[in-house]
Amino acid sequence: MTRSALLLSRDDVAALMAPGDYLSAVENAFRSAQEQRASAAPPMHIHGKHGGFHAKGASIDGARNYVAVKLNGNFPGNPERNNLPTIQGAILLCDADNGGVLAILDSIEITLRRTAAASALAARRLARAESQTLAICGCGDQARAQAEALAALFPLQRAACLDVDIDKASAFAAAMTDALGFRFDAVASVADAARDADIIVTATTARAPFLQLEHVKRGAFIAAIGADNPEKNEIDPGLMRAARVVTDSTDQCVAMGDLHHALKAGAMTRDGVHAELAEIVTDEKVGRTDESQIFVFDSTGTALQDVASAALAYERAIDRACGQLYAFS
Numbered sequence: 001m002t003r004s005a006l007l008l009s010r011d012d013v014a015a016l017m018a019p020g021d022y023l024s025a026v027e028n029a030f031r032s033a034q035e036q037r038a039s040a041a042p043p044m045h046i047h048g049k050h051g052g053f054h055a056k057g058a059s060i061d062g063a064r065n066y067v068a069v070k071l072n073g074n075f076p077g078n079p080e081r082n083n084l085p086t087i088q089g090a091i092l093l094c095d096a097d098n099g100g101v102l103a104i105l106d107s108i109e110i111t112l113r114r115t116a117a118a119s120a121l122a123a124r125r126l127a128r129a130e131s132q133t134l135a136i137c138g139c140g141d142q143a144r145a146q147a148e149a150l151a152a153l154f155p156l157q158r159a160a161c162l163d164v165d166i167d168k169a170s171a172f173a174a175a176m177t178d179a180l181g182f183r184f185d186a187v188a189s190v191a192d193a194a195r196d197a198d199i200i201v202t203a204t205t206a207r208a209p210f211l212q213l214e215h216v217k218r219g220a221f222i223a224a225i226g227a228d229n230p231e232k233n234e235i236d237p238g239l240m241r242a243a244r245v246v247t248d249s250t251d252q253c254v255a256m257g258d259l260h261h262a263l264k265a266g267a268m269t270r271d272g273v274h275a276e277l278a279e280i281v282t283d284e285k286v287g288r289t290d291e292s293q294i295f296v297f298d299s300t301g302t303a304l305q306d307v308a309s310a311a312l313a314y315e316r317a318i319d320r321a322c323g324q325l326y327a328f329s
Contacts, residue, residue, distance in 0.1 A: 006103040008313065008323045013109040016316040019149050022117035022309055027281060029060060029308035030121070030248075034278035037061045040303040043252065045229060051075030052229065053089075058303035060311065065096035068307035070107050074228070076205045086140065087111060093310045101328065103314045107306075110313065114305040116145035118248055118277070119223035122297040123199060124153055125280045125287040126246060127221035131198035134159040137190065137211065137234075138204035139172035142225060144179075146201045151180050154199065159184045162193040164204075191215050202226055202234040209236040209261065218292040225299050230256045235296060237267030243294040244274040249302050257298040 008016075032038035040058035057069040072089035079086060089107040094100060123131075131154045136143045139161050150156065159176070161184055163169040169186035176184040187193050194200050194215040202211055203225040211234055216222065222243070226234045240262035250273050253259035262268050275285035277297070288295065317323045 003100065003328045004325045005101045005328060006314065006317055006323045007326050008103060008105040008317055010106040010109045012317065012323050013105060013313050016313050016320070016322060017109075017113065017309070019113060019117065019145075019152060021312060022113040023120055023149070025308040025312045026114055026117040026305050027121055029302075029304040030278040030281045032060055032062070032308070033304050034282045034284065038304055038307070040249070043303070048073065048075065050077055050081070054228070056301070056303035056306060058307040059096050060304070060307045061096070064311075066102075066307055066311045067094045067096045068092065068303065068310045070111075070303065070306045072107055072111060091306055091310045093307075093314055103310070103317070103323070104326075105310055105313060110306060110309045111301075112141055112145040113149075114309045115142060115225060115299065115301055116149035118299055118301075118305055119146055119201065119225065119297065120149040120153055121281070122223065122246060122277055122299070123150060123221055126295040126297065127154070127199050128219055128288070128291060130155065131221070132157040133196050133198045135193040135197035135200040136161040136172075137163075137193060137200070137202045138226065139163040139165075139169050140203065142203045143172065143201065144176065146203060146223065146225070147176055147180065150199060150201075151182075156180075157182055160187045160193040160197065161185070162187055162190060194220075199223070204234060205232065206234050207231055209233045209258075211239060212236040213239040213242050216294060218294065220294050222294070222296045223299060224258050224296055227258045227260070227298070228256065228300050230260055232256075233261045234258060235262075235298075237262040237265040239294075240296060241267040241272070243296040245272065245296050245298060246275050246277055246280060247273055247298045248277050248300060250276055252300045252302065253298045257300045258296070259298050
């Protein structure tokens, strides 16, 4: 019997899925997890000489049942050293009922967009609805995806962007001003970026916290994206203590998110976590109840987001006869 899988390139995935599709997929993933129709295994980290690999897997049940495993390499020096992306890898999508391999998908587009979709989903529940100002710390590919996802949901009027490379921040500001139609300005300090921001995104490779309580105005929402291993840290423990913390996965954030560092510093306890995003999505926990509350969404990235996004991309590809079939036997 011939066993064939669908191969989907990054361009294939980009043509199949719009940002709103990722938002729907990610919301479905978190809702399914809270309703016991999806589950994720603990992530695995594999050390590399100039970076590392994450292996993440999850299942989701629905009209069809899926399992997906993603292997992503994260090599921060790649753009300068090899002219390669910082993050790259592949997703293996399988039929959860018979074990068959359904598809192999390039992971770059899915990782970017599903991460941004989780931030947008959290912001839709936790940021102030009238939010008009955005701060972006870290001006890589993830920053663009974050800005696009948030601009689709909020009446944003201006943005400040910050990067350790000021030329990169300036180029990003010019490109995003053209792309989204409101003004982005490159700034020189965290204080300049964040002080007036209703929504703040930190998407850096920082290993020491740079965003502090004094930088953040009352009522702000912060999507903390960068801390996806135990060495990375963006949010000062004092800010974590003062804010309402919502995680994508508390177990995972305890192990490697900004929560990990707040706990290590004794700034808060695990019981101080306000909620997981799945609890907010299903209304089991309340979101914003006061315009002055500061929220931190500690986002380490879960395989739930990957399996839901990959499954939707696969179903779209089948419907549209997209991709290339490969016979394993």
